[in-house]
Amino acid sequence: MKTRRKITTIVTFILLTIIGIIILIPFWFLLVSSFKPASDIFGQGLNVHLDFSKMSFKNYLQLFTNNDGIYWTWFKNSVLITVIQTLLVLLFSSMVGYALAQYTFKGRNFIFGLVLVMLMVPGDILFIPMYKLVTNLGLMDSFAGVILPGIIPPATVFFFRQYAIGLPRDYAEAARIDGAGEFRIFTQIYAPMMKPAFGAMTIMTSMNVWNNFLWPLVVMRSDENLVIPAGLLTAMTPYGNNYDIVFAGSMMSIIPIIILFLFNQKSFINGMTIGGIKG
Template identity: 40%
Template sequence: MAAATKKSKLEKSIVIFIMVVGGILVSIPFIWMISSSFKPESEVLAIPPTIIPDNPTIENYIQLFTNMNFAVYLRNTLIIVLFSFLGLLFNAMAGYGFAKYDFRGREKIFYIVLATMMIPGQVTMIPVYLLLNYMGLTNTMTGIVLPGLAVAFSIFLFRQFMTTIPDDLIEAARLDGAGEFYIFFRLVVPIAKPIFAVQGILTFIAGWNSFLWPLIIANDESLYTLSVGLSLLQGQYANNFALQMAGAAFMVVPIIIIFAFFQKYIVEGFTMSGLK
């Protein structure tokens, strides 16, 4: 028994050591990015390199908002995130409809929604662009946010979760005189908080990182997002690595913070939605 306990402790120590070393190795680029964002341009490529800046400065971040219009890019990104959350509500309603309403062609329509998940987004970009161009919505914020309001994967997750809500509970609310919108917002939404949490996190990350579609649909710099602005930064200031690190840190840090605080909801949401 003592030998088995000793062996178990040794194995646990080895696993912990490997995880710590692996975590440190994975964190080195992130730590270097954050550190370099506070360095003067002359110190970034100094030999030997310094992890902690000798002369820390926030000048790089100031330049992002004075020389690179990052305030405009931030505003556009937040608008996209806001409308993405509006789309999240629509997706929840669609998932609820597929789960709890019995209408003609429900299964066929749902299978079509699932089929769209198998099509790469790059394949549909040209048809979507042509449709928006026909409606005169290219180079507009409406054209940027409109295609992202409906997401097949989000509808699928909501549908999978809401099938677990007892039908008797909804029927009881209807017998009490509750309307459909009242049932959805006051009964279904509180029960579906876990899936709303995980989808909210994924929606934020997708909206915050939006790059390819805004780059395609918009040719006006006033409509660019943070990701597109970071790409411009790499082209216009290719030799200013400190400024590039500041832009990258400004993009990554909010996502790291959001994920660190809410990562448990991602695992819980996928598990409760029936995904393994």
């Protein structure tokens, strides 16, 4: 039995190592290419070879100085939209998920059914009605037009509901006896208990918002209001001779997500593990 477990552990380790290497190859290609001139990136086919004689920080220097440093404007826009939308998503989605899990009221199953239906609807199908709504509200070319349509994603509501359904209701009943209101019960009792769920959804939501490309591109009209993914598209030409700038900008855009994950990885792992088995 011990020998079988040992063999299983070794095989699992080898397989995970191989998968990890395969996953890291595109990242390594992006990192190496961000220091190469455009002519060398695809000149000899896709390659990840290190040639220090042709590598420099010139791409990053051009990225930060071209067009009066507009990349920093895109970076600031991405940070602002990501922070605001993530906070709103966590606030409203956690409240909806908590209510669906902890309260019994007429129409609860119907609302939860709508959440499940929305999970099965591709987001791209909603672009036309969302575009019409944002246009009618006069929110085109504004941060609000990008943020508001996505503040209650069904997947996040479903995750919080699955997590909160396993929380005991005795605390709420005791708090009500002491005169606590419903909002206070949620914020001071149940929200701290849902910390792993908040940690997991912080990373997932931030990644989705930070990497969102199509919707900000549809809403934003001026270059100064673009986010990084949409802004880097404007740096491209039909001849692809700006890949060096695009790769450098893409590399810089990865850093905030890596930092966020490193500081929040414990909550992310706990939240995904516990939230995935509850309910």
